[in-house]
Amino acid sequence: MSRKPIVFAVLVLFAMAAVPFLSAGDKGPVTRTLTGQVMKDTDAPLPGAVVYLKNTRTMAIRSVISDDHGNYRFASLSPDIDYEVHAEYKGVKSDKKTLSSFDSRTSARINLKIETQ
Numbered sequence: 001m002s003r004k005p006i007v008f009a010v011l012v013l014f015a016m017a018a019v020p021f022l023s024a025g026d027k028g029p030v031t032r033t034l035t036g037q038v039m040k041d042t043d044a045p046l047p048g049a050v051v052y053l054k055n056t057r058t059m060a061i062r063s064v065i066s067d068d069h070g071n072y073r074f075a076s077l078s079p080d081i082d083y084e085v086h087a088e089y090k091g092v093k094s095d096k097k098t099l100s101s102f103d104s105r106t107s108a109r110i111n112l113k114i115e116t117q
Contacts, residue, residue, distance in 0.1 A: 034074045036110040038066040038087045045070030046114055049089040056082040079104070086098055087112040 038049040051072040053062045066072045066087070077083060083099040094112040 006033060012098055013061075030079055030106065031076045032079050032106045032108060034077060034083065034085065034108050034110060036072055036085075036112060038070045038072065038089070038094070038112045038114060041113060041115045043113075046087075046089055046116070049087045049112075049114060051112070053077075053085045054084045085090065085110055085112070089114050089116070092116065 027106045034053065036051075036077050038046045038051060045066075045068075047066055047068045047070055049066045049070070049072075051064050053064075053067060053074050054060070055062075055078075062074060064072050064074065072087075074083075074085075077099070080101050082101050084096050085099065087094040092114050094114045097107055097110045097112065099110065
């Protein structure tokens with residue numbers, strides 16, 4: 001028996017499996033963005049706070065500093081990973097919040113509050 005029909009059948013199966021990945025409308029991998037605002041306990045914006053984002057799978061930590069309006073932003077986050085976010089200002093920490101992998105939004109917003117004296 002010739003091996004050509006078997007090889008041909010295997011190649012056809014691989015080609016069929018690849019079709020969904022070759023669609024013309026595919027714009028690359030899906031990522032998500034986390035934005036938010038760091039606020040004082042008086043609900044006033046808190047500029048200059050350090051915002052930490054921890055990837056709960058790899059334990060890698062990224063950080064940014066909140067802008068003049070207390071805003072922060074983390075882009076290019078994987079939708080398949082949970083992230084923990086919290087802020088610190090002059091040694092005081094906010095509560096930790098979680099951006100869950102079950103949250104299907106491509107743009108999420110989590111505000112953080114720090115108790116100031």
